[in-house]
Amino acid sequence: MIHFARFFTNFPDLRVYFKGAEKFTAEDVKKSERFEKQGQRILLACHLCANVYDNDDVIRGYIRETVNRHRQYKMDPALWEAFWTVWTGYLESAGCLNDEQRAAWMQLGKDFNTECQVHLKNLNLPFVQ
Template identity: 45%
Template sequence: MTTPSEVKYICKRSLESAKIGTDEAAAKQTGLDFYKYLFANYPELRVYFKGAENFSANEIQQSDRFQHQGQQILLDCNTLANTFDDQIKFKTHARETVHRHMTNVDPSLWSVFFTVFIGFLGTKMTMDGATKHAWTTIGKVFAEECNRYLKDLGLPTS
């Protein structure tokens, strides 16, 4: 069994291939690449992007919205990886994510996201079994906490 510290280490190492940043063009591009990957490989999820459901890869590339969202989603993944061995911080971040999305995200997507993210990371690096397992572990714990919190709020869960 992989410990939380090992999961954290493996996931942080994998994020070296999907950098975030404010100045480096390559870091900004990674967030855009995530959304281009999502739109190309998971067209059923486009409905969650009101006004952009039919965006092409070029339109995503030119979009300030997706540049910002791309950085936010990569920052969230970095936060989850960096806090996985501190469950209070990890679960607090999960709950704050629920607050940002509770009215517009189907609860089943809390776990689906990590399938998408693992696939995307596989376009940036060689995805080995340990890395896939580590991100799957984070995704499972994250989705469980999101759904637990939704239940506590009296909202639908998956």
């Protein structure tokens, strides 16, 4: 599971994107079924991205659908790329990431972000150039 307790401790400014949990402590997060489920969804999403990365149509469709689902949160568009630093940091903290794997995840994240920004621009939403 994504360790949201670590996330909430290291990135407290991002709590605003988790309605109803803005004031959660790391201990609150550890006990939360909501964050356990969210962690599972993120693991599944990352696994899916890695497995369809070579299929351009599928990965682009998945990225666009992900952006569409997150529109309601009015996220800072820079977060689409920042996520991958958080993700690789989590994997490193779990002791299961070497330099080659880190580089591969970061390349996936760079490509993911590029498509996010293109899609945001096409939707006339804020984007990062």
